[in-house]
Amino acid sequence: MSVIEMKLEREVTADTIKIEARKVQVHYGQNHALKDVDVDILAKTVTAFIGPSGCGKSTFLRCLNRMNDTVASAKVTGSILLDGADIYDPRVDPVQLRAKVGMVFQKPNPFPKSIYDNVAYGPKIHGLTRSKAELDEVVESCLRKAALWNEVKDRLQSPGTGLSGGQQQRLCIARAIATSPEVLLMDEPCSALDPIATAQVEELIDELRSQFSVVIVTHSMQQAARVSQRTAFFHLGNLVEYGETGTIFTNPKDPRTESYITGRIG
Amino acid sequence: MSLGLLFLILLALCTAGYMIARSRAVTSARGDTRVLHSLPAFHGRFAALAMILPAVAILIVWLVVESFALRGVALSHLSPEDVPDGASMDLVMADVTRIAEGLGKLQAAGVDLAPLTADPAALKARFSEAGFAQGGDPTPHTIAAAVSMRDTAATSRLALSVVAIAASLAGLGLVLRRITPEFRARNATEFVSMGLLIGASLIAVLTTVGIVASLASETIRFFQLYPAWDFFFSADWNPKFGGGSSLGIWPLIWGTLYVSVIALLVAVPVGLFSAVYLAEYASKRTRGIVKPLIEILAGIPTIVYGLFALVTVGPLLRDWIAIPMGFGNSSSSVMTAGLVMGIMVIPFVSSLSDDIINAVPQSLRDGSLGLGATPSETIRQVVLPAALPGIVGAVLLAASRAIGETMIVVLGAGAAAQLSLNPFEAMTTVTVKIVSQLTGDTEFNSPETLVAFALGLTLFVLTLMLNIIALIIVRKYREQYE
Numbered sequence: 178m179s180v181i182e183m184k185l186e187r188e189v190t191a192d193t194i195k196i197e198a199r200k201v202q203v204h205y206g207q208n209h210a211l212k213d214v215d216v217d218i219l220a221k222t223v224t225a226f227i228g229p230s231g232c233g234k235s236t237f238l239r240c241l242n243r244m245n246d247t248v249a250s251a252k253v254t255g256s257i258l259l260d261g262a263d264i265y266d267p268r269v270d271p272v273q274l275r276a277k278v279g280m281v282f283q284k285p286n287p288f289p290k291s292i293y294d295n296v297a298y299g300p301k302i303h304g305l306t307r308s309k310a311e312l313d314e315v316v317e318s319c320l321r322k323a324a325l326w327n328e329v330k331d332r333l334q335s336p337g338t339g340l341s342g343g344q345q346q347r348l349c350i351a352r353a354i355a356t357s358p359e360v361l362l363m364d365e366p367c368s369a370l371d372p373i374a375t376a377q378v379e380e381l382i383d384e385l386r387s388q389f390s391v392v393i394v395t396h397s398m399q400q401a402a403r404v405s406q407r408t409a410f411f412h413l414g415n416l417v418e419y420g421e422t423g424t425i426f427t428n429p430k431d432p433r434t435e436s437y438i439t440g441r442i443g
Numbered sequence: 444m445s446l447g448l449l450f451l452i453l454l455a456l457c458t459a460g461y462m463i464a465r466s467r468a469v470t471s472a473r474g475d476t477r478v479l480h481s482l483p484a485f486h487g488r489f490a491a492l493a494m495i496l497p498a499v500a501i502l503i504v505w506l507v508v509e510s511f512a513l514r515g516v517a518l519s520h521l522s523p524e525d526v527p528d529g530a531s532m533d534l535v536m537a538d539v540t541r542i543a544e545g546l547g548k549l550q551a552a553g554v555d556l557a558p559l560t561a562d563p564a565a566l567k568a569r570f571s572e573a574g575f576a577q578g579g580d581p582t583p584h585t586i587a588a589a590v591s592m593r594d595t596a597a598t599s600r601l602a603l604s605v606v607a608i609a610a611s612l613a614g615l616g617l618v619l620r621r622i623t624p625e626f627r628a629r630n631a632t633e634f635v636s637m638g639l640l641i642g643a644s645l646i647a648v649l650t651t652v653g654i655v656a657s658l659a660s661e662t663i664r665f666f667q668l669y670p671a672w673d674f675f676f677s678a679d680w681n682p683k684f685g686g687g688s689s690l691g692i693w694p695l696i697w698g699t700l701y702v703s704v705i706a707l708l709v710a711v712p713v714g715l716f717s718a719v720y721l722a723e724y725a726s727k728r729t730r731g732i733v734k735p736l737i738e739i740l741a742g743i744p745t746i747v748y749g750l751f752a753l754v755t756v757g758p759l760l761r762d763w764i765a766i767p768m769g770f771g772n773s774s775s776s777v778m779t780a781g782l783v784m785g786i787m788v789i790p791f792v793s794s795l796s797d798d799i800i801n802a803v804p805q806s807l808r809d810g811s812l813g814l815g816a817t818p819s820e821t822i823r824q825v826v827l828p829a830a831l832p833g834i835v836g837a838v839l840l841a842a843s844r845a846i847g848e849t850m851i852v853v854l855g856a857g858a859a860a861q862l863s864l865n866p867f868e869a870m871t872t873v874t875v876k877i878v879s880q881l882t883g884d885t886e887f888n889s890p891e892t893l894v895a896f897a898l899g900l901t902l903f904v905l906t907l908m909l910n911i912i913a914l915i916i917v918r919k920y921r922e923q924y925e
Contacts, residue, residue, distance in 0.1 A: 247812060249726065276815030286806035289829045298824070299814040349810065356814055 193220040195360060195390045196241060201255035203236050203245065210236045214255070214416045216409055218360070223382060223391045225405035225422065227398060229437065232411040234394045238362050241392065242278035243271040259360070276303055279358035283365040285345035287337035287352075292329050295337040295348055296320060299356035315355055323351035324381050343374020350381060354389070361385060363393040367400065379404050398438055402426050410434045446502075449604045453498050453611055457491040460615040464490030467622045481629035489628040490618040492635050494611035501610055505603045509596070516595045520588035527579065538579050542566075542589035543596075545575045560586050658903065661887070661896035669890040674897060680860035682880065682891045690894045692901060694860040698870035699902075702781045702856060703845040705866065709785025710841050714792025715834065721793070722800035723822055734797065741790040745850040752783040752855030760867065770867035773857070778866040780855030784848055788841040795840065799833030800826060832917040839913035843906050849874040873902050 196218035203211035211233040218224050218241075226234035236245070243264060245251040257264050264274050276299070287295050296316045299305070306312040316333070320326040325347045329340070337348050346366060353361060363382070367375040382404050385391055395401050401408050402422060409419040410431075418425060418434045429435045465487035472479045479486075517539050518532075526535055549569065550556055559566045563581045570577055579585075622628075666674070669690060677691025717737065721730050757774040760782075766772050803826050811821040827834070849872075857869030858879060880895040887893060 242813065244809065244813060247809070272815050272817050274815075275813055280809075280813035282806060282809060282813070284806055286804070286810040288807060288810065288825050290825075298811070298816075302814070302816050302820050302824075352810075352814065 192222070194218070195220040195260065197256075197258040197261075198237075198240075199256045199258075201237065201240060201253065201257060203233070203240060203254075204252045205236075205248070206250040210414055211240075212414045214411075216416060216419055218390055218392055219407065220390045221386055221388075222407055223386050223393060223405040224407045224409065225401035226392065226394045226409050226411060227396075227401050227437070228411035228417075230396075233414040234409075234411045235364055237411070238364055238392060238394050241360070241362055242275045242280055244275070244280065246271055276356045277358055278360045278362060279353035279356060281346070281349050281353050281361065281363045281366050284369050285342055285349050287340070287345050287348050289336065289338055291334045292320075292337045292340070292348060293333040296351050296355050298352060303356055305356065319351040319355040320348075322354055322381075322385070323347045324377060324384075325351055341374070343370050343377060346370055346374065346378060347381065350378070350385075354385070358389060361389045361391045363391065365394050365396060368396065375400070398426070410437060412437070445600075449502075449600075449607060452604075452608065453495060456608065456611050456615075457494045460494045460611075460618075461487035461491040463615070464618055464622060467619055468624075468628075471622055472624045478624045480625055480627050485628040485632055486618075486622055486626070488632050489635075490615055492632065493614040493618045496635070497614050498607040498611040501607050502603065505599075505606070509599050509603075512599070513592050513595055517588040517592045520591060521584055525582065525584045534579070535585065538577075538581070539585050539588045539592065541576060542581055542585060543592050545570050545573070545577075546589060546593060548575065549573065560590055655900075655903065658896050658900045661893055662900045665890060665893035665897045668893065674894070678862055680876070682894070684889070684891050688891055690890065692873075692898065694862050695871065695873045695876050695898065696901070696905075697862050698777065698852075698856070698860065699846055699872040699874075699905075701777050701866070701870060702784060702848075702852060702872055703842060705778060705781025706784035706788060706845040706848075707838065707842055709782055710788040710792050710845075711838055713785075714789045714837075714841070715796055717789070718793040718796035718800060719822055719827075721797045723818060723826070734794070737790050737793055739790075740787065741794070743787070745787065745848060746854075748783050748787050749850040749854030752779050752851055756783055757855060765867040770865055773867065773869045775855060775857035775869040776867045777856055777870045780852045781866070783855055784845050784851050787848070787851065788844050791841040791844060792837050795837035796830070796834050799830045799837065802833070803829045835913055835916050839909060842909055846902065846906055846909075847874060848872075849878060853878070873898050877902075 194217045196216075198214060198216045198218075201211060201214040202209070214233075214237055216224075216237075226238060228234050239245045240253050240257060241264075243253075245253055253265065259274070259278065263269070264278075288298060290298070293316055296319050297312055300312055300315050306315055317326060317330075320329060325344060328344060329348075337345065340348060346369070350361075350366070366382075367378050370378065379400065382391055382393065393401075393404065405422045407420065408422040408425040410417045410425065410429075410433075412433050418429060418431045425434060426438055429438065465483040468479060468481075468483040468486035469476060476483055514536065517536065521532070521535060521539075526532055546556055546560070549559070552573075554569070559569055563583060563586060566581050566586065567577070570581075674690055674692055676693075677689060678693045679689040679691045680694045682688040682690060717733075721734055725733065753775075757776065757779040760776060760779055761772060761774040764770070764778075765776065807825050807829060808821055811825045812818070816824070852872045852875050856871060856875075858871045858875055859869045860871050860876065861868070863870065877895045877898050880892055880898075
């Protein structure tokens with residue numbers, strides 16, 4: 178570990194690798210969903226996964242915090258290193274891992290609790306705060322980071338399910354960052370939102386980049402182009418191309434990537 | 444004409460009406476069914492409904508009126524002298540009905556009735572020979588009443604058949620005149636379907652109203668004979684059929700609540716935990732095996748549970764717990780009945796809760812697990828709160844079952860009405876006492892039997908209050924969670 182840390186120290190000025198995935202394969206029963214994926218996710222960067230439906234991008238995202246463990250038929254092989262440590266090592270507790278690698282889902286899924294309790298959920302179960310005052314601070318700062326504080330500060334005790342769709346999704350983001358994760362995974366976070374709410378969330382993602390590394394799965398290529406610095410294109414379970422977002426969109430190397438971003442396959 | 448035959452004729456007419464109306468619809472469209480507003484089958488169906496519904500309505504009304512009319516006809520032949528000492532007009536009327544039935548059977552067997560109706564002794568001998576049930580000896584008056592009852596009934600049935608068939612034919616006629624390509628037969632049949640559905644739900648509601656009304660009327664009679672104050676505020680239950688009973692409800696209510704609370708203390712944790720296991724942890728295979736096994740518990744007749752309580756659980760508790768710990772030596776006890784009843788209602792809690800927990804969206808679980816919560820934290824803090832309204836409903840259903848349970852209490856807890864805190868003491872419940880007050884003596888005119896209705900009504904109000912409380916709880920949380 179210490180060797181890796183030293184290595185990271187040296188590279189901190191360059192692009193620090195947060196997650197290093199090598200030869201990742203996923204099988205759902207007989208279905209080979211993901212084939213030999215190698216990706217390096219950089220720290221403090223927004224990485225977008227694009228590709229047609231069923232290409233494996235969400236599957237890969239769910240590998241990064243071991244959410245696939247909750248699917249009985251899923252089998253993951255290969256290695257995924259978070260800060261140099263294998264997250265599929267039997268000694269790693271997936272529960273602890275998920276606190277470090279937070280996740281925001283496609284459909285806003287606030288808990289049937291108050292707005293306050295939704296955000297306080299993570300800090301409470303992980304014992305991150307020592308006093309009520311400290312918890313209040315965490316809740317406020319997370320809601321501020323999620324650009325929701327001004328809209329809900331007067332009704333923190335009303336149910337989170339009563340918010341509008343865009344507000345709910347920002348609440349879920351606030352909830353995810355309340356456990357102070359190092360990586361934030363977002364699975365099509367804007368697909369259930371209207372354009373205004375989408376714009377708010379995208380702006381938020383850009384701000385989050387200063388503290389976390391963000392991985393976002395999206396169907397919208399404009400969104401990938403707007404929010405991400407790096408883009409990975411998946412097709413039929415393969416990682417086709419991965420690189421600078423600008424390069425992928427303006428000068429793709431693979432003909433399949435070009436076909437997809439110009440709308441010929443999808 | 445018998446009712447069965449009439450019904451068959453009506454059905455045949457309806458089928459014919461269906462065919463006629465359908466082909467009439469096709470003809471009205473000159474063979475091109477596309478110009479019809481409704482498919483030909485809808486026209487047919489509408490005709491069939493227009494034929495059967497008025498006929499059935501007439502049938503029902505007619506039969507009700509007929510039974511009163513027949514009684515009137517028979518009564519006109521009888522006078523107060525025909526009622527023997529110690530009997531009532533109702534008993535004589537029962538004889539008349541039996542004679543009329545007997546005559547009908549003899550006639551069906553091809554016997555000439557004229558000599559028999561003229562001679563009561565011969566009729567009695569003939570009835571005995573044929574093995575018919577008889578009440579008092581037939582007299583010329585009762586025979587005359589029976590004969591005229593039969594004649595009237597025959598005339599009435601014939602008239603009924605004519606009227607019913609005429610009504611259905613009239614219905615067909617009206618429908619056939621309305622058949623045009625524009626006629627909205629489809630919407631009209633829809634209207635009739637709705638009427639049928641409303642009728643079905645009305646039956647359920649009216650039955651409840653009827654049950655409550657009959658309970659209430661008997662209860663009022665009870666309170667005319669026995670002071671309500673003593674019933675509701677006395678702690679002594681000691682019915683004596685010779686009179687001078689004390690009928691205080693409290694020992695019974697106490698027994699009911701005590702047994703039900705013990706049953707719920709067993710059933711709610713066991714049922715809820717097994718539901719959580721089945722819904723959240725068990726593999727699909729395990730769930731497929733275990734869930735039906737638990738549901739088998741719900742299919743065991745309660746008398747079998749009663750036997751289990753009587754033969755196994757009761758002696759076991761007495762020998763291993765009650766006697767060693769000095770709680771008494773009764774093998775029937777509140778604890779026995781409560782434990783066994785608890786086992787009986789486990790499937791109500793577990794099966795319903797399991798369905799409800801499964802209905803909680805997976806996205807909530809993912810959200811919680813994705814924040815690094817363990818499965819049990821997720822269940823406690825997210826899944827169960829979201830499923831709470833349904834779980835409360837399941838528990839309330841179990842409570843209603845427990846409160847209304849009789850057999851297990853009879854065999855497990857005994858029949859001694861008493862107020863005691865000791866769970867190893869024999870006690871009894873409201874339902875058991877309703878049964879014991881009503882079996883044997885069937886005359887509903889003493890407070891000792893009528894008290895059963897007051898007990899029943901009290902029980903009804905008790906469960907109703909439970910349901911209302913549950914509804915309030917559910918509504919309160921539903922507002923918060925949805």
